[in-house]
Amino acid sequence: MSEIPIYLGDIQVLLALILAVIYFIGFSKYGKAYKIFTLYLAVIAIIQLITFYYALYKWNNIFFFHFYFISQFIFMSLFYYNLLKNNFILLILGLGLVVISAQFVLDPTIFYEYNTYGVSLTQSIIVLYAIIYYYRSLSVANPFMLINTGVLLYFITSILFFASGNLFLHPDIPKETKRYIGLINQFLYFVFQVLIFLEWYRNYRIKKV
Amino acid sequence: MQNNLAEEIQIIPIILIGISLLILMSAAIVLFFYLSRKKIVKTELEKATLEIQHQREMLQTTLLTQEDERKRIAQDLHDDISSKLNIVSLHASLVREEGITPQEANTLGAKIAGITTTVLESSRRIAHALLPPSLEKFGLVAALEELCDQLESSKKYEITTVFQYEEEILPKDHELHVFRIVQELINNTVKYADAKTVNLSLQSTKNTLHLHYEDDGNGFDLSEGKKAKGLGLSGIKNRAAIIGATISLQSQPQKGMSLDVVKQLT
Numbered sequence: 001m002s003e004i005p006i007y008l009g010d011i012q013v014l015l016a017l018i019l020a021v022i023y024f025i026g027f028s029k030y031g032k033a034y035k036i037f038t039l040y041l042a043v044i045a046i047i048q049l050i051t052f053y054y055a056l057y058k059w060n061n062i063f064f065f066h067f068y069f070i071s072q073f074i075f076m077s078l079f080y081y082n083l084l085k086n087n088f089i090l091l092i093l094g095l096g097l098v099v100i101s102a103q104f105v106l107d108p109t110i111f112y113e114y115n116t117y118g119v120s121l122t123q124s125i126i127v128l129y130a131i132i133y134y135y136r137s138l139s140v141a142n143p144f145m146l147i148n149t150g151v152l153l154y155f156i157t158s159i160l161f162f163a164s165g166n167l168f169l170h171p172d173i174p175k176e177t178k179r180y181i182g183l184i185n186q187f188l189y190f191v192f193q194v195l196i197f198l199e200w201y202r203n204y205r206i207k208k209v
Numbered sequence: 210m211q212n213n214l215a216e217e218i219q220i221i222p223i224i225l226i227g228i229s230l231l232i233l234m235s236a237a238i239v240l241f242f243y244l245s246r247k248k249i250v251k252t253e254l255e256k257a258t259l260e261i262q263h264q265r266e267m268l269q270t271t272l273l274t275q276e277d278e279r280k281r282i283a284q285d286l287h288d289d290i291s292s293k294l295n296i297v298s299l300h301a302s303l304v305r306e307e308g309i310t311p312q313e314a315n316t317l318g319a320k321i322a323g324i325t326t327t328v329l330e331s332s333r334r335i336a337h338a339l340l341p342p343s344l345e346k347f348g349l350v351a352a353l354e355e356l357c358d359q360l361e362s363s364k365k366y367e368i369t370t371v372f373q374y375e376e377e378i379l380p381k382d383h384e385l386h387v388f389r390i391v392q393e394l395i396n397n398t399v400k401y402a403d404a405k406t407v408n409l410s411l412q413s414t415k416n417t418l419h420l421h422y423e424d425d426g427n428g429f430d431l432s433e434g435k436k437a438k439g440l441g442l443s444g445i446k447n448r449a450a451i452i453g454a455t456i457s458l459q460s461q462p463q464k465g466m467s468l469d470v471v472k473q474l475t
Contacts, residue, residue: 131238134238134242137242137246138242138245138246138249139246139249139250139253149239152235152238152239153232153235153236153239156231156232156234156235156238157228157231157232157235159231160224160227160228160231161224161228164220164224167220167221167224173221177221180225181221181224181225181228184225184228188232
């Protein structure tokens with residue numbers, strides 16, 4: 001049972017790479033939002049690959065997490081900016097980046113631990129965009145509904161997971177407990193990835209005529 | 210240290226419960242979204258179906274009216290033009306026959322001239338009914354006045370008119386629709402109403418255009434939709450819809466009818 005998360009983790013790195021590649025196939029064919037999302041997938045895949053490599057050698061990979069959540073915030077904000085067409089999103093993106101930078105300047109030690117406030121803030125903002133996008137899609141058929149569903153499912157639930165991240169660095173927490181909580185997170189991330197795949201498969205696959 | 214650990218271990222179930230609740234919450238949002246969307250799409254679909262049905266009915270009425278109109282024109286052409294031209298042709302061939310005296314030829318010529326005049330008159334009348342030249346030449350008010358004059362000349366009706374309409378408030382094609390509405394109303398009065406008096410007014414203010422038509426004839430029961438359709442009211446409704454006006458119709462059996470067409474001018 002305890003082995004499963006490790007396997008699931010490996011599959012996720014592989015899936016992240018596959019998703020980035022298949023989305024790149026139609027890169028020039030589809031609109032801006034698609035391009036931004038593809039770049040997001042590529043960056044996330046690279047970060048995951050590096051953290052995976054670090055973890056293999058049991059090096060501390062925690063600082064990559066900052067790259068992960070900040071790039072996620074930037075790309076997701078731009079993605080929703082393209083879908084919602086509201087300049088307010090750019091303003092919030094700017095403000096969010098200022099707040100996170102200020103955090104790092106004021107307390108450089110958080111570079112070596114989970115930035116719980118930063119990640120909670122950025123994920124909550126992205127969840128808000130996803131809900132607004134849902135609302136806008138009630139009566140009209142909009143693109144990226146499956147991705148939006150994935151964002152809602154994964155980003156809401158993972159807020160608490162990442163917010164409690166520092167607890168997992170604590171040496172006294174039993175390994176089993178860490179694994180179980182990690183399993184939940186990985187399972188949800190897997191669902192997110194499957195939804196991203198389905199979005200591609202249903203709407204952006206290059207179909208042979 | 211031990212105490213601290215105990216506290217943190219207690220936190221774990223809280224985190225687990227929290228994550229479960231968040232999963233539940235996000236699933237609820239997703240479910241809520243999909244169910245609401247299904248419902249909204251369903252209502253919109255129903256609305257669209259109704260709209261299409263309405264348009265289909267409108268189209269059908271238009272086609273029926275068109276067919277009626279064609280039938281009427283064909284009838285008019287046949288009765289008033291063709292039959293008389295037949296006589297002209299007959300007379301003309303008689304003139305060409307050998308052994309005809311100049312006197313007979315003169316009589317035939319006079320007959321031909323007489324019939325030709327009535328044919329000309331008929332063709333003018335038919336063309337006039339199709340599209341009154343006064344509307345084109347002198348505007349809506351003149352055309353309506355002419356319409357009323359024709360009605361009045363039958364000496365059966367007492368007509369009161371009020372026109373306060375500045376020309377070209379409405380575009381030309383809309384004026385034609387207004388004219389047709391009045392024409393249809395007068396037709397109804399003549400055909401069915403057995404009325405004594407008719408009131409017609411067309412008034413425009415800064416913001417609204419108001420057409421009012423009233424007769425004191427037989428009237429009809431508004432709830433009898435079929436009869437109302439027979440009265441060409443659907444044609445009137447369609448025309449009002451095209452010019453972007455609203456209509457309100459009042460009528461009761463034996464108490465006459467009145468119709469108001471109001472258009473907001475922007």
